[in-house]
Amino acid sequence: MEVEKILIPSGVLRKVFFRSFFLQSLWNFKGMQNAGFLYVMRPVLDFLYPEAHERKNAYLRHLDFFNTHPYYASYIIGAVCAAEERYASTDSEDDLRRIVETKKILGGPIAAFGESQIWGTLRPFAAVIGVFFIILFSKNITLMWSGPIAAFLFYSSVHIYLRWYGLEDGYKLEDRVFDGIFTGPLRKSFVYMRITAIVLVVFLLVRGFLGAGTSVMLKTVYPVVFIIIALFIRKLPATVLFYAVLIAGGLFARYCY
C-alpha cells in the first residue's frame, strides 16, 4: 500500500524560523534547550498531528534533554522537521527513532563547532571590525557610529543567514546536511576571518604604539606592559587582570610618569 506523504507548508516553516529566535527563552539546568525546542517545533507538530493523543506524544518527546549552539540549532531543527514529516506519514518505529537520534547525536558536535566558530571567531571578529572603525574615526563622533553599526550588520547577516539556510538545508537534506558543515566553504571563511582579525589587531596595536606621545618612557613601557600581560593572560581571569592593570597604570602614572 502506498503511503500518502504529508508535506509541511512553507508558511509553517516560516513560523518555525521566527520561533527559532526564542530557542533559549526557557533555558534550564535540567533539560537545557528542551522547552525552547518544543516552542520552536510547535507549528510543525500542530500541523502534522491534529489528533490530541498523537500531538501530546509529539510534544512530550521534544521535552527530552536538548542542547546545542543556538544558531546552528536551525540545521537540527530543519532535519527534525523532515524526520517528523516522514514519521507522520509512515508511523514507523524506525522513523520515530530517527527523530530522537538526530537530536541526541548531533546536539553535542554542533554545539562544539558553533562555540568555536561563532563565539570564538565571528563574535570577536565583529568586535574587531567595530573597534577598527571606532579608533579610525576617533576624532569624529558621528563617524564613530560606523563601528557599532558595521559590527552589528556583519554579525547579524551571518547569524540570520545561518538560522534561515540552516533550517532550509536541514529540512531538504536531513542528516546529510552535516556533511558539508565541518569541512565546507563556511569553515574556510571562519579561518579567513581569524587571519584578517589578527592583521587588524596588529595594525591597531602599532597605531596605539605610534600614538603613545613623544615620551621615551611611555614608548618603552608600551611593549613591556604588553609582554607582562601576555605572560599572565592565560593564568588570570580577565576581571583580575583588569583590576591589576588599573592599579598598575594608576601607580605608574602617579610615581613614574
Added chain:
Amino acid sequence: MTEILCLAVIFGILSCDTVLVGQFMYSRPLIAGPITGLCLGNPYAGFIAGLCVELIWVRMIPIGDSTPPDSTLTAVLAAAAAATAVSRLGIDNFAAVIPALAVSVPCGMVYKLAEIKLRATNTAIVDSIKVKIIRGDFTSVDRAVFYAIIRKFVFGALFFLASFMLVTSLPEGYWRVMDLTRGVEVTMRFIYILCFAQLFEMFLKWK
C-alpha cells in the same frame, strides 16, 4: 529621571537579547555602551566604556551559566555612570570612565549571579509545562516563553535602576580619584594594551 527610566527600559530589552531572545548581539558592550551614552547626551563616554568592556571580556563565551560578570550591564552601567559624572562634576570623559568601570564590574558580577538564580527557576516552569501538556494544555509552552521574557525584562530594568542609584550615590572624591594619579592618559593606555592582548589571545587560542 526620565532619561534614567528610559535607560532602564532599554537595558531591560538589551538584557533579553543576551540569551533569551534572538541573540542578535545588539546587547554587546560595543553597541549597548554608545546607545547608553547617546541617551544621556554623551555618546563618547559610551564608546570608551563599551569598547573597554567588549575587549577586556572578549574571551568570555555565553554558554550556560559561565559568564560572570555580565558584560551588558557592566557596559551600560559604566557608560551611564560616566556620562552622569561628566555632566555633574565637569570631569574629563576618560577620567570618568575609569572609576565607572571599576565600580560597574562588581555590579555586573552580582547581576550575573542573580540571573543564574533566576534561570534556575526555569526547571520548575518546564516541569509544570510537562504536566500541563499531559493534561492537554498545548499552549502552556507559549505562555511560559512569554512569561520568561517579561520576567527577564522587569528583572533587568529593576536591577539596572538599583545599581545605577548605588553607583551615582558614591561621593565626589571617588569620581575625582584620577586627579590623584595625574595620568588618566597613561592608565587608559594600559587598559588599551590589555584590550588588544585579550584580542590577540582570543584569535591565537581558538582553533
